[in-house]
Amino acid sequence: LALTHHHPKERSTTTTPTMFAARARSKRAAALPTVNGSSKKQGASAASKKKSSGNSSGTGVYDKILFTGAFLLLVFTVFHRTKMSSSLNSTPKGSKATMFHKNPSQVVKKLKDCENDNFCRIFYHHIQKTGEVGASLGPFFNKGAPFQAGETCCFAYFLERFRADPQQYCHQRAAKFLEFEVMPVQFKEVVDTCLKESNITRIVGLSTYREPMQRVINTIFQHCNRGGCANDDDKCHAACKSCHLTEETQEFYGEFMGRSNTIYTDQLSLLSNYDSKHVQVVAVEDTEVNDMIAELRTSTGRNISFVVPDQMQDGECNFEASAAMMTMMKPSLDGYKEILRLP
Numbered sequence: 001l002a003l004t005h006h007h008p009k010e011r012s013t014t015t016t017p018t019m020f021a022a023r024a025r026s027k028r029a030a031a032l033p034t035v036n037g038s039s040k041k042q043g044a045s046a047a048s049k050k051k052s053s054g055n056s057s058g059t060g061v062y063d064k065i066l067f068t069g070a071f072l073l074l075v076f077t078v079f080h081r082t083k084m085s086s087s088l089n090s091t092p093k094g095s096k097a098t099m100f101h102k103n104p105s106q107v108v109k110k111l112k113d114c115e116n117d118n119f120c121r122i123f124y125h126h127i128q129k130t131g132e133v134g135a136s137l138g139p140f141f142n143k144g145a146p147f148q149a150g151e152t153c154c155f156a157y158f159l160e161r162f163r164a165d166p167q168q169y170c171h172q173r174a175a176k177f178l179e180f181e182v183m184p185v186q187f188k189e190v191v192d193t194c195l196k197e198s199n200i201t202r203i204v205g206l207s208t209y210r211e212p213m214q215r216v217i218n219t220i221f222q223h224c225n226r227g228g229c230a231n232d233d234d235k236c237h238a239a240c241k242s243c244h245l246t247e248e249t250q251e252f253y254g255e256f257m258g259r260s261n262t263i264y265t266d267q268l269s270l271l272s273n274y275d276s277k278h279v280q281v282v283a284v285e286d287t288e289v290n291d292m293i294a295e296l297r298t299s300t301g302r303n304i305s306f307v308v309p310d311q312m313q314d315g316e317c318n319f320e321a322s323a324a325m326m327t328m329m330k331p332s333l334d335g336y337k338e339i340l341r342l343p
Contacts, residue, residue, distance in 0.1 A: 159182065202280065
């Protein structure tokens with residue numbers, strides 16, 4: 001699932017691997033936009049002028065409100081991430097994940113080796129709006145009937161069902177490939193539980209990721225234009241109608257950004273130190289998903305359908321990025337940059 005202006009045209013199942021390579025390789029490690037470093041000086045200058053003239057600016061007040069909100073969101077994010085990530089931080093450090101953009105052949109090899117091992121499973125950690133590979137890889141790896149859509153979704157709702165009967169997912173009905181749409185700390189719980197309570201001896205944890213501001217904008221687009229607001233949720237309807245980050249909508253849109261900050265900091269932790277003898281972590285960016293599928297097709301000689309990106313079309317709400325959004329999403333942007341730097 002992706003933004004239209006950041007993704008290639010739809011591909012057919014007859015597309016060849018070479019059509020993806022150039023695009024994916026050229027995208028790596030580009031510097032992310034950052035908030036202008038001179039903002040503090042400009043702020044100080046503006047404050048000095050305001051003090052000398054005695055005049056107040058409505059724009060200045062609005063900026064103060066936004067950046068105060070951004071600061072409060074960052075405080076909330078740090079507190080929430082510390083609470084949610086306690087099990088991540090307490091895990092003994094392992095190895096770093098195998099990143100597709102650095103070692104594509106190793107990622108494909110680990111997936112293929114797991115397919116041939118009766119005691120190995122591929123668990124796909126699906127983070128919303130980072131590329132839906134389950135629809136392609138599920139039928140490819142699962143010889144029998146895969147789980148029905150929604151059976152491993154989503155977040156706390158799924159985790160409650162999983163805890164009640166982990167064997168249903170770990171062993172009794174386990175297909176080779178399973179998809180879990182959960183937070184990183186919840187994904188770790190699923191993996192650890194299945195290794196402990198089943199005859200599975202090895203799990204390949206496949207994770208997808210995406211540039212965070214694109215992901216949040218795409219998530220907001222879907223929420224506001226595809227029935228995400230309940231009929232009686234006046235705050236949601238008002239924010240989607242405004243479709244801008246303002247004093248009135250900051251609480252609503254801040255929830256998307258705060259959740260993003262938790263996701264990227266926790267995902268970085270998983271990709272940095274969760275790989276071990278029994279858990280092999282591999283990761284691929286949304287723009288490289290079809291490159292991975294192309295290499296799987298070539299190496300196995302079998303057909304796998306390519307992922308068709310979710311094209312964002314014009315809607316009533318087309319949320320746009322802003323400097324205030326960048327400030328509020330700093331933990332997400334920092335986490336993403338560190339993910340790209342993983343060897």
